[in-house]
Amino acid sequence: MSVFDPECTSREVLEHATGRWGALVLASLADKPLRFAEVRRQVTGIGDRMLSQTLQRLHADGLVSRTEHSAIPPHVTYALTGIGAPIADRICELIDTIYQQLPAIVAHHYACTDTGSSSVAPDADAATAQAAVK
Amino acid sequence: MSVFDPECTSREVLEHATGRWGALVLASLADKPLRFAEVRRQVTGIGDRMLSQTLQRLHADGLVSRTEHSAIPPHVTYALTGIGAPIADRICELIDTIYQQLPAIVAHHYACTDTGSSSVAPDADAATAQAAVK
Numbered sequence: 001m002s003v004f005d006p007e008c009t010s011r012e013v014l015e016h017a018t019g020r021w022g023a024l025v026l027a028s029l030a031d032k033p034l035r036f037a038e039v040r041r042q043v044t045g046i047g048d049r050m051l052s053q054t055l056q057r058l059h060a061d062g063l064v065s066r067t068e069h070s071a072i073p074p075h076v077t078y079a080l081t082g083i084g085a086p087i088a089d090r091i092c093e094l095i096d097t098i099y100q101q102l103p104a105i106v107a108h109h110y111a112c113t114d115t116g117s118s119s120v121a122p123d124a125d126a127a128t129a130q131a132a133v134k
Numbered sequence: 135m136s137v138f139d140p141e142c143t144s145r146e147v148l149e150h151a152t153g154r155w156g157a158l159v160l161a162s163l164a165d166k167p168l169r170f171a172e173v174r175r176q177v178t179g180i181g182d183r184m185l186s187q188t189l190q191r192l193h194a195d196g197l198v199s200r201t202e203h204s205a206i207p208p209h210v211t212y213a214l215t216g217i218g219a220p221i222a223d224r225i226c227e228l229i230d231t232i233y234q235q236l237p238a239i240v241a242h243h244y245a246c247t248d249t250g251s252s253s254v255a256p257d258a259d260a261a262t263a264q265a266a267v268k
Contacts, residue, residue, distance in 0.1 A: 108217070
Protein backbone atom coordinates (compact mmCIF):
# COMPACT_ATOMS: atom_id res chain seq x y z
CA MET A 1 0.00 0.00 0.00
CA SER A 2 1.19 3.49 -0.81
CA VAL A 3 -0.17 6.94 -1.49
CA PHE A 4 -0.45 5.92 -5.17
CA ASP A 5 -2.96 3.18 -4.25
CA PRO A 6 -6.59 4.42 -4.28
CA GLU A 7 -7.38 1.93 -1.46
CA CYS A 8 -4.75 3.38 0.91
CA THR A 9 -5.99 5.76 3.61
CA SER A 10 -2.91 7.94 3.00
CA ARG A 11 -4.23 8.82 -0.47
CA GLU A 12 -7.60 9.84 0.95
CA VAL A 13 -5.89 11.96 3.63
CA LEU A 14 -3.60 13.56 1.01
CA GLU A 15 -6.68 14.46 -1.05
CA HIS A 16 -8.39 16.01 1.99
CA ALA A 17 -5.25 17.84 3.14
CA THR A 18 -4.60 19.28 -0.30
CA GLY A 19 -7.62 19.09 -2.64
CA ARG A 20 -9.32 22.25 -3.84
CA TRP A 21 -9.42 23.96 -0.41
CA GLY A 22 -7.86 21.64 2.19
CA ALA A 23 -4.34 23.05 1.94
CA LEU A 24 -5.53 26.66 2.33
CA VAL A 25 -7.77 25.82 5.30
CA LEU A 26 -4.93 23.95 7.07
CA ALA A 27 -2.52 26.83 6.34
CA SER A 28 -5.04 29.35 7.72
CA LEU A 29 -5.01 27.49 11.06
CA ALA A 30 -1.20 27.30 11.26
CA ASP A 31 -0.82 30.33 13.55
CA LYS A 32 -3.75 29.97 15.94
CA PRO A 33 -7.26 28.53 16.35
CA LEU A 34 -9.90 30.41 14.38
CA ARG A 35 -13.68 30.71 14.30
CA PHE A 36 -15.55 29.60 11.18
CA ALA A 37 -16.01 33.20 9.93
CA GLU A 38 -12.32 33.93 10.51
CA VAL A 39 -11.24 30.94 8.37
CA ARG A 40 -13.71 32.04 5.67
CA ARG A 41 -12.33 35.59 5.73
CA GLN A 42 -8.74 34.33 5.38
CA VAL A 43 -9.42 31.76 2.64
CA THR A 44 -10.83 34.28 0.15
CA GLY A 45 -13.44 32.88 -2.21
CA ILE A 46 -14.49 29.81 -0.23
CA GLY A 47 -18.25 29.44 0.26
CA ASP A 48 -19.92 28.50 3.55
CA ARG A 49 -20.93 25.04 2.36
CA MET A 50 -17.52 24.21 0.92
CA LEU A 51 -15.73 25.44 4.07
CA SER A 52 -18.10 23.39 6.21
CA GLN A 53 -17.42 20.25 4.12
CA THR A 54 -13.66 20.86 4.13
CA LEU A 55 -13.57 21.31 7.93
CA GLN A 56 -15.73 18.20 8.40
CA ARG A 57 -13.34 16.07 6.31
CA LEU A 58 -10.26 17.39 8.11
CA HIS A 59 -12.06 16.84 11.42
CA ALA A 60 -13.06 13.26 10.50
CA ASP A 61 -9.37 12.53 9.69
CA GLY A 62 -8.40 13.93 13.12
CA LEU A 63 -6.38 16.81 11.62
CA VAL A 64 -8.60 19.62 12.93
CA SER A 65 -10.40 19.88 16.27
CA ARG A 66 -13.73 21.58 16.81
CA THR A 67 -14.28 23.13 20.23
CA GLU A 68 -17.55 24.62 21.44
CA HIS A 69 -17.12 27.52 23.86
CA SER A 70 -20.01 28.22 26.18
CA ALA A 71 -18.96 31.84 26.72
CA ILE A 72 -21.48 34.56 25.81
CA PRO A 73 -22.02 34.58 22.88
CA PRO A 74 -21.35 30.83 22.49
CA HIS A 75 -18.97 30.09 19.63
CA VAL A 76 -16.92 27.31 18.03
CA THR A 77 -13.22 27.39 17.25
CA TYR A 78 -11.24 25.17 14.88
CA ALA A 79 -7.61 24.28 15.59
CA LEU A 80 -4.91 21.96 14.34
CA THR A 81 -4.59 18.77 16.40
CA GLY A 82 -1.35 16.93 17.19
CA ILE A 83 -1.94 14.95 13.99
CA GLY A 84 -2.78 17.99 11.85
CA ALA A 85 -0.01 20.35 13.02
CA PRO A 86 2.96 18.56 11.33
CA ILE A 87 0.89 18.09 8.16
CA ALA A 88 0.01 21.82 8.15
CA ASP A 89 3.72 22.59 8.69
CA ARG A 90 4.61 20.66 5.51
CA ILE A 91 1.87 22.52 3.59
CA CYS A 92 3.24 25.88 4.80
CA GLU A 93 6.71 24.77 3.61
CA LEU A 94 5.21 23.82 0.23
CA ILE A 95 3.61 27.28 -0.02
CA ASP A 96 6.92 28.95 0.95
CA THR A 97 8.69 26.96 -1.80
CA ILE A 98 6.05 28.07 -4.33
CA TYR A 99 6.65 31.70 -3.24
CA GLN A 100 10.41 31.19 -3.79
CA GLN A 101 9.81 29.75 -7.27
CA LEU A 102 7.14 32.34 -8.18
CA PRO A 103 9.42 34.73 -10.14
CA ALA A 104 10.57 31.81 -12.32
CA ILE A 105 6.99 30.55 -12.75
CA VAL A 106 5.71 34.02 -13.74
CA ALA A 107 8.65 34.41 -16.16
CA HIS A 108 7.74 31.03 -17.64
CA HIS A 109 4.08 32.08 -18.05
CA TYR A 110 5.20 35.25 -19.87
CA ALA A 111 7.63 33.34 -22.08
CA CYS A 112 4.85 30.92 -23.08
CA THR A 113 2.51 33.85 -23.83
CA ASP A 114 5.20 35.56 -25.92
CA THR A 115 5.86 32.51 -28.06
CA GLY A 116 2.14 31.77 -28.14
CA SER A 117 2.84 28.19 -27.12
CA SER A 118 3.69 26.16 -24.08
CA SER A 119 4.32 22.97 -25.99
CA VAL A 120 8.06 22.96 -25.30
CA ALA A 121 9.32 23.09 -21.73
CA PRO A 122 12.31 25.19 -20.52
CA ASP A 123 14.54 22.13 -20.25
CA ALA A 124 13.66 21.06 -23.78
CA ASP A 125 14.35 24.62 -24.96
CA ALA A 126 17.77 24.46 -23.36
CA ALA A 127 18.42 21.07 -24.95
CA THR A 128 17.38 22.41 -28.37
CA ALA A 129 19.61 25.46 -27.92
CA GLN A 130 22.56 23.25 -26.93
CA ALA A 131 21.94 20.98 -29.91
CA ALA A 132 21.87 24.03 -32.21
CA VAL A 133 25.24 25.22 -30.84
CA LYS A 134 26.91 21.85 -31.38
CA MET B 135 -0.83 39.32 -2.46
CA SER B 136 -0.62 35.92 -0.84
CA VAL B 137 -1.62 32.34 -1.47
CA PHE B 138 -4.98 33.16 0.17
CA ASP B 139 -5.74 35.70 -2.58
CA PRO B 140 -7.54 34.16 -5.61
CA GLU B 141 -5.77 36.70 -7.87
CA CYS B 142 -2.27 35.60 -6.81
CA THR B 143 -0.41 33.26 -9.16
CA SER B 144 0.87 31.32 -6.12
CA ARG B 145 -2.69 30.16 -5.38
CA GLU B 146 -3.16 28.93 -8.95
CA VAL B 147 0.19 27.08 -8.79
CA LEU B 148 -0.70 25.57 -5.39
CA GLU B 149 -3.98 24.31 -6.88
CA HIS B 150 -2.17 22.76 -9.85
CA ALA B 151 0.60 21.26 -7.70
CA THR B 152 -1.86 19.72 -5.25
CA GLY B 153 -5.43 19.54 -6.61
CA ARG B 154 -7.06 16.20 -7.30
CA TRP B 155 -4.04 14.65 -9.09
CA GLY B 156 -1.22 17.23 -9.25
CA ALA B 157 0.52 16.11 -6.05
CA LEU B 158 0.54 12.43 -7.09
CA VAL B 159 1.83 13.21 -10.61
CA LEU B 160 4.64 15.40 -9.21
CA ALA B 161 5.52 12.71 -6.64
CA SER B 162 5.60 10.05 -9.38
CA LEU B 163 8.29 12.06 -11.21
CA ALA B 164 10.43 12.59 -8.08
CA ASP B 165 12.84 9.73 -8.82
CA LYS B 166 13.30 9.94 -12.58
CA PRO B 167 11.69 11.09 -15.85
CA LEU B 168 8.81 8.91 -16.97
CA ARG B 169 6.81 8.28 -20.12
CA PHE B 170 3.08 9.07 -20.12
CA ALA B 171 2.09 5.40 -19.68
CA GLU B 172 4.59 5.01 -16.80
CA VAL B 173 3.06 7.96 -14.92
CA ARG B 174 -0.42 6.53 -15.54
CA ARG B 175 0.67 3.12 -14.23
CA GLN B 176 2.13 4.66 -11.06
CA VAL B 177 -0.79 7.03 -10.32
CA THR B 178 -3.41 4.28 -10.08
CA GLY B 179 -6.89 5.33 -11.12
CA ILE B 180 -6.02 8.40 -13.20
CA GLY B 181 -7.60 8.46 -16.66
CA ASP B 182 -5.76 9.41 -19.86
CA ARG B 183 -7.60 12.71 -20.26
CA MET B 184 -7.11 13.77 -16.64
CA LEU B 185 -3.40 12.85 -16.73
CA SER B 186 -3.00 14.78 -19.96
CA GLN B 187 -4.69 17.87 -18.45
CA THR B 188 -2.66 17.59 -15.23
CA LEU B 189 0.64 17.33 -17.12
CA GLN B 190 -0.35 20.26 -19.37
CA ARG B 191 -1.06 22.48 -16.33
CA LEU B 192 2.18 21.53 -14.59
CA HIS B 193 4.02 22.08 -17.89
CA ALA B 194 2.40 25.50 -18.41
CA ASP B 195 3.58 26.51 -14.90
CA GLY B 196 7.12 25.37 -15.81
CA LEU B 197 7.14 22.60 -13.17
CA VAL B 198 7.34 19.68 -15.62
CA SER B 199 9.26 19.43 -18.88
CA ARG B 200 8.13 17.48 -21.92
CA THR B 201 10.88 16.07 -24.11
CA GLU B 202 10.34 14.35 -27.44
CA HIS B 203 12.88 11.62 -28.20
CA SER B 204 13.41 10.79 -31.85
CA ALA B 205 14.72 7.31 -31.05
CA ILE B 206 12.88 4.34 -32.59
CA PRO B 207 10.14 4.12 -31.51
CA PRO B 208 9.80 7.89 -30.93
CA HIS B 209 8.55 8.71 -27.45
CA VAL B 210 8.00 11.56 -24.99
CA THR B 211 9.28 11.77 -21.43
CA TYR B 212 8.10 14.02 -18.62
CA ALA B 213 10.50 15.26 -15.96
CA LEU B 214 10.65 17.75 -13.10
CA THR B 215 12.29 21.04 -14.07
CA GLY B 216 14.50 23.18 -11.81
CA ILE B 217 11.31 24.95 -10.73
CA GLY B 218 9.32 21.74 -10.18
CA ALA B 219 11.95 19.70 -8.33
CA PRO B 220 11.91 21.65 -5.01
CA ILE B 221 8.10 21.78 -5.12
CA ALA B 222 7.95 17.99 -5.68
CA ASP B 223 10.40 17.58 -2.77
CA ARG B 224 8.01 19.43 -0.44
CA ILE B 225 5.11 17.24 -1.67
CA CYS B 226 7.13 14.08 -0.97
CA GLU B 227 7.84 15.43 2.54
CA LEU B 228 4.10 16.07 3.00
CA ILE B 229 3.36 12.48 1.92
CA ASP B 230 6.05 11.17 4.33
CA THR B 231 4.47 13.16 7.17
CA ILE B 232 1.03 11.71 6.31
CA TYR B 233 2.59 8.20 6.41
CA GLN B 234 4.03 9.02 9.87
CA GLN B 235 0.64 10.21 11.12
CA LEU B 236 -1.29 7.37 9.47
CA PRO B 237 -1.57 5.09 12.54
CA ALA B 238 -3.08 7.99 14.53
CA ILE B 239 -5.41 8.91 11.66
CA VAL B 240 -6.62 5.30 11.25
CA ALA B 241 -7.11 5.04 15.04
CA HIS B 242 -9.13 8.27 14.89
CA HIS B 243 -11.31 6.89 12.05
CA TYR B 244 -11.99 3.73 14.10
CA ALA B 245 -12.76 5.74 17.25
CA CYS B 246 -15.27 7.87 15.30
CA THR B 247 -16.87 4.72 13.84
CA ASP B 248 -17.11 3.17 17.32
CA THR B 249 -18.84 6.16 18.84
CA GLY B 250 -20.93 6.57 15.70
CA SER B 251 -20.02 10.24 15.57
CA SER B 252 -17.16 12.47 14.59
CA SER B 253 -18.71 15.64 15.92
CA VAL B 254 -16.19 16.05 18.73
CA ALA B 255 -12.48 16.16 17.96
CA PRO B 256 -9.75 14.43 19.99
CA ASP B 257 -8.64 17.71 21.57
CA ALA B 258 -12.19 18.54 22.57
CA ASP B 259 -12.54 15.01 23.98
CA ALA B 260 -9.46 15.59 26.10
CA ALA B 261 -10.80 18.97 27.26
CA THR B 262 -14.15 17.39 28.18
CA ALA B 263 -12.39 14.58 30.05
CA GLN B 264 -10.24 17.13 31.94
CA ALA B 265 -13.32 19.20 32.78
CA ALA B 266 -15.09 16.07 34.05
CA VAL B 267 -12.12 15.26 36.32
CA LYS B 268 -12.04 18.78 37.82
